[in-house]
Amino acid sequence: MEGNKREESGEKVKIYDKDMYISQEKLRTIAIIIVIFVIGFITGYISSNFLNSSEENINNNNSNYQNEN
Secondary structure, three states, X not given: OHHHHHHHHOOOOXXXXXXXXXXXXXXXXXXXXXXXXXXXXXXXXXXXXXHHHHXXXXXXXXXXXXXXX
16 A cells, blocks of 8 residues: 555655565564454453352352251
């Protein structure tokens, strides 16, 4: 995209500039996807642990109540 602006303005754009720009955009896209995946994985792991621990607490409270009766 940036290369097209240079071409319209009359500047000569070298081929390797376009290739470098395209490769930078690909790397940026891959990095964003990896970061989103890692954030989602960590969030899921934490929420899974939180839900499991709260279920264990409920089960322990219920078993204690049944033992008292």
